[in-house]
Each structure stands twice: as C-alpha cells, then as structure tokens.
Amino acid sequence: MTRGRPIAFSPDEAANAAMQVFWNRGYESSSTRELLEAMCLSRSSLYQAFGNKEQLFLEALRRYRESLVERLGRRLEVAPSAMTFLTSLFRETAQEAGGDRAAQGCLIFNSASELGQRDGLPSQHARHSIAAITALFHEAVSRAQTEGDIASSRNTDALASYLTMGMAGLRTLLKSGADAEQASQAVELLLGGLQH
Amino acid sequence: MTRGRPIAFSPDEAANAAMQVFWNRGYESSSTRELLEAMCLSRSSLYQAFGNKEQLFLEALRRYRESLVERLGRRLEVAPSAMTFLTSLFRETAQEAGGDRAAQGCLIFNSASELGQRDGLPSQHARHSIAAITALFHEAVSRAQTEGDIASSRNTDALASYLTMGMAGLRTLLKSGADAEQASQAVELLLGGLQH
DNA sequence: TGATTTATGGAACGATCAGTACTAAATTCT
DNA sequence: AGAATTTAGTACTGATCGTTCCATAAATCA
Numbered sequence: 001m002t003r004g005r006p007i008a009f010s011p012d013e014a015a016n017a018a019m020q021v022f023w024n025r026g027y028e029s030s031s032t033r034e035l036l037e038a039m040c041l042s043r044s045s046l047y048q049a050f051g052n053k054e055q056l057f058l059e060a061l062r063r064y065r066e067s068l069v070e071r072l073g074r075r076l077e078v079a080p081s082a083m084t085f086l087t088s089l090f091r092e093t094a095q096e097a098g099g100d101r102a103a104q105g106c107l108i109f110n111s112a113s114e115l116g117q118r119d120g121l122p123s124q125h126a127r128h129s130i131a132a133i134t135a136l137f138h139e140a141v142s143r144a145q146t147e148g149d150i151a152s153s154r155n156t157d158a159l160a161s162y163l164t165m166g167m168a169g170l171r172t173l174l175k176s177g178a179d180a181e182q183a184s185q186a187v188e189l190l191l192g193g194l195q196h
Numbered sequence: 197m198t199r200g201r202p203i204a205f206s207p208d209e210a211a212n213a214a215m216q217v218f219w220n221r222g223y224e225s226s227s228t229r230e231l232l233e234a235m236c237l238s239r240s241s242l243y244q245a246f247g248n249k250e251q252l253f254l255e256a257l258r259r260y261r262e263s264l265v266e267r268l269g270r271r272l273e274v275a276p277s278a279m280t281f282l283t284s285l286f287r288e289t290a291q292e293a294g295g296d297r298a299a300q301g302c303l304i305f306n307s308a309s310e311l312g313q314r315d316g317l318p319s320q321h322a323r324h325s326i327a328a329i330t331a332l333f334h335e336a337v338s339r340a341q342t343e344g345d346i347a348s349s350r351n352t353d354a355l356a357s358y359l360t361m362g363m364a365g366l367r368t369l370l371k372s373g374a375d376a377e378q379a380s381q382a383v384e385l386l387l388g389g390l391q392h
Numbered sequence: 393t394g395a396t397t398t399a400t401g402g403a404a405c406g407a408t409c410a411g412t413a414c415t416a417a418a419t420t421c422t
Numbered sequence: 423a424g425a426a427t428t429t430a431g432t433a434c435t436g437a438t439c440g441t442t443c444c445a446t447a448a449a450t451c452a
C-alpha cells in the first residue's frame with residue numbers, strides 16, 4: 001500500500017507541459033522557472049518527480065518521439081499506400097508555413113540541431129530520435145517498393161536518409177519564414193526524387 | 197588625428213574569434229565569459245568595441261555570411277560549369293561526415309534553427325542570411341539552365357528553395373552523426389532531383 | 393488518535409548571467 | 423613636461439541560473 005500524502009498533479013500532464021516548453025525554447029534556453037510555471041507545480045515537486053532538468057528533458061523527448069513514431073506508424077498503416085502517406089506528410093508539413101506550428105518546428109530536429117554531437121545523454125537521445133525517424137521512413141519506402149510505387153531496384157537505406165534529410169531541411173526552411181508556395185515547390189521536387 | 201591610447205587588439209581577429217564561439221555554441225548559449233576568453237580581450241574592451249552581445253553576434257553573423265557568399269560566389273565563377281559547382285559543393289559537404297566541421301555545422305543554418313521566427317535583430321538577420329544562400333543557389337541554377345545542364349523549362353525559384361532545403365537537411369543529418377556513406381547517398385538523390 | 397510517510401511551498405545556496413562604473417595605464421597634442 | 427584623451431583591467435551590479443534544504447501539510451497505517 002502507498003503511504004503518505006498523494007501527489008496533487010498528473011505526472012503525465014506535467015511532462016507534456018514540459019515538452020511544450022522544450023519544444024518552443026530548446027533545451028538549454030528553457031529555464032526551470034519557465035518549466036515550473038508551465039507545469040503548474042512547485043520546485044520540489046519537479047525535482048522529486050523528474051530528478052533534474054536533464055532527466056526531465058530526456059523524458060519530454062522520449063514522449064515526443066514515441067508519440068510521433070506511434071502516430072505516424074498508425075497513419076502509415078491505414079494509408080491506402082505508403083506513397084500517399086509520404087506525399088501527404090510532406091505536403092501537409094509544407095502547408096504549415098507561416099503558422100505557429102512551423103515556427104515551433106519539430107522537437108527532434110530542433111534538439112539534433114541544438115545538441116549536435118556533444119557528449120551526454122541529451123545529445124545522444126536526440127541522435128537516437130533522428131534514427132527513429134529514419135527507421136520510419138525506411139519502413140514506408142520499403143512498403144512503397146513492395147506496392148510498386150518505388151522501383152525495388154533502388155536503395156532503400158539511401159531513400160530513407162534522403163527523406164530524413166528532406167524533412168530536416170523542410171523544417172529549417174519553415175523556421176526561417178518560407179511561405180507556403182516556396183515550401184510546397186521544394187517539397188514537390190523532393191517527392192519527385194522518390195520516383196526517378 | 198587620433199589621440200589617446202591605441203587599441204592593443206585587432207578588431208578583425210577579435211570578431212573572428214567571437215564568430216567561432218557563436219558557431220560552436222549558438223547565440224544564447226555563448227556566454228560573455230567564453231567570448232572574452234576566445235577574443236583575448238577585457239570586458240570593457242568588448243563593450244567599448246562591439247556594444248553588447250547582440251551587436252557582437254550580428255557582426256559575427258554578418259562576417260560569416262559575407263565571407264561565405266563571397267567565397268562560394270568566387271567558386272561558382274571559376275567553376276567549369278554551375279552544375280559542377282553545385283555537385284561538388286554538396287558532395288564535399290557530405291564528405292565532412294564525422295569530422296569536427298560536420299559537428300559545427302553552418303552558422304547560418306544553426307542560427308536559423310535556434311532563433312526561428314522570433315522578434316529581434318538576431319532572428320531577422322538569420323532569416324536574411326538564409327535568403328542570401330537561396331539567392332546564391334538561384335544564381336547557380338540559373339546559370340546551369342543557360343549552360344544546358346538544367347532544363348530551362350524548370351522553375352528556377354523552386355530549384356533554389358529545393359537546394360537550400362537540401363543543404364539545411366544535410367547539415368542537420370551531419371550534426372546528428374550520419375556517416376559519409378549515408379550522407380553521400382542522400383546527396384546523390386538530392387542532386388538527381390536537379391536533372392529530372 | 394498518534395506515528396509514519398510522502399508531497400508541497402518557499403527560502404536559501406553558490407554560481408553565473410549580461411552589463412556598468414571606476415581607476416590605472418598608455419598614448420598624442422600643446 | 424603636462425594636459426587631454428582613449429584603452430584596459432577589475433570590482434561590482436542586480437538578476438537569474440539549476441539545485442538543495444527544511445519546515446509544513448496531507449495522507450495512511452497501527
């Protein structure tokens with residue numbers, strides 16, 4: 001049986017609030033003060049429940065990654081074809097141009113860019129998250145090949161890396177204020193590269 | 197005539213040293229302490245000569261941008277063809293994989309990712325720097341079209357955005373630890389998109 | 393009810409942040 | 423030489439950083 005005062009907050013909601021802060025401000029620039037306010041809990045509760053800022057970030061990044069991979073994985077499953085999954089994913093992302101979502105970017109690519117190849121867990125987990133995205137693209141390309149939308153003769157690994165590179169570039173383009181037309185044109189060329 | 201004690205440091209070298217710090221650590225994460233040490237000057241000299249941290253960053257970014265655009269512009273001029281300029285630029289960048297240079301990335305794309313669409317001059321200048329890169333790609337694509345290496349029927353603006361997106365993505369890929377093979381494969385697919 | 397266990401709120405920690413003020417040093421012009 | 427002017431070095435500002443500590447509140451078990 002549990003003893004003592006029960007926690008008055010939802011660890012789940014608190015972690016999601018922290019994720020939003022890291023998403024908007026990055027890892028190092030997110031202060032514990034901002035995190036506390038967004039999470040609506042006291043200092044001691046944060047350290048009690050999540051350890052410290054680094055561990056909280058790892059938890060936030062983990063949630064983001066797992067949520068994203070799961071959501072995209074489902075979307076790939078139910079898509080009429082893997083190719084339509086890929087084209088609609090990139091086209092919809094390009095259409096975010098100018099909005100708040102475009103300015104936010106993607107926590108994974110943001111983290112990879114900020115933390116680069118440093119030592120330490122945050123950088124390490126950012127790299128692992130990029131690998132997870134590439135793995136998802138790999139699965140989609142592989143399925144598109146079995147479905148006949150991409151030639152089986154083409155290198156699946158290379159195409160997966162190409163799509164990760166494309167999505168990373170698209171997110172940077174959107175962050176730098178590209179409009180919907182510019183982003184869409186670039187995306188169409190990128191998608192064209194899948195079929196030649 | 198100038199009166200008073202002459203400065204004992206080279207403003208040029210100091211600015212370059214600051215650029216290196218911002219390049220490695222980003223804008224917000226670079227402390228004045230680190231900057232002072234790298235620039236080998238005292239606190240008062242920094243504020244006397246460069247105003248404040250923000251202005252120092254703007255100066256560093258301006259130098260980086262102008263130096264890069266000038267260097268690439270010359271390289272484009274002397275290249276046997278605009279297409280060889282583009283292919284060798286991307287291929288050489290991919291070959292940086294694993295090295296310190298790959299980990300550093302590009303100050304312009306780093307800044308665009310970190311500063312996004314915020315208010316304020318640093319963000320504004322980062323976006324302008326991205327535009328400068330796109331303009332350079334535009335020039336290269338345009339020349340490649342007159343040289344017959346890219347069909348004139350194709351949208352030059354779209355191709356320029358596509359290349360900026362590609363370079364941004366490649367930089368992120370390299371930062372996240374991609375090896376030379378992975379980066380090269382992705383780059384070849386990207387370059388293939390220029391000719392179809 | 394009383395002892396025990398856990399969460400909470402907030403004060404406080406030392407370190408560091410960007411930026412300023414002031415004194416001393418170094419040079420030029422008169 | 424001496425006045426004027428500018429740089430350099432450093433102590434200092436108030437603010438904020440991530441983290442710890444401790445007294446108090448709230449729950450469970452005996």
